[in-house]
Amino acid sequence: MKDGRIRIDKWLWFVRAVKTRTLAAKLASSGQVRVNRDKIDSASHPVKVGDVLTFPIGNRVRVLKVVDLGERRGPASEAALLYEDLSPAPVRSVGEETGESPAGDMAALQAAAVPVAVSGEGRPTKKARRQFDKDSGRG
Structure with missing residues (x-):
């Protein structure tokens, strides 16, 4: 690190x-x-101290302000001291603000409707798989 700068790939x-x-x-x-x-x-x-980096990771946009350049890739607790997170809060769905989760309710209903294979019966036959698919709404 000369001149108080570091390569961006190394800092990330x-x-x-x-x-x-x-x-x-x-x-x-x-x-x-x-x-x-x-x-x-x-x-x-x-990059140098004070720079603001904006980049996508997964389905989020991260905005990080460089606080320190660092000497090595240490543990996460040490890495968190190298930046200030300015990222916007993740977008929440309508039901999350009220404590309700319409998507979660639907997932719970679907999970309850899916038949469960009985342990110890071995691999299902073709007939049993067809019946399983018919009962779960897949076929």
Whole structure:
């Protein structure tokens, strides 16, 4: 780390935003990462303390402010000290605010309607599988 800067792929790996340095390099090279609102497309792009990184991980957008550069990839508790999380709160569905979960109720109903295979009976026959699929609404 010369000049108080570090490669973005290395920093993303240090803070455990991705599992491997290779994945960090691919993310940085994909063009989906922004440093201070500017898109980057290089894994060697330098970041410094105070930079704000915006990038997608899964179905979320992470916004991290660089607080420290770090020396190594340590445990998660150490990695959390390297950034300030400015990410927006995850979007909640309508039922979650009131404590109700319409999707959860539907999943519970579907789980109750699915027949359960009895342990110890071995592999089902073709006839039993057809009946199972008919009873569970799959066939």
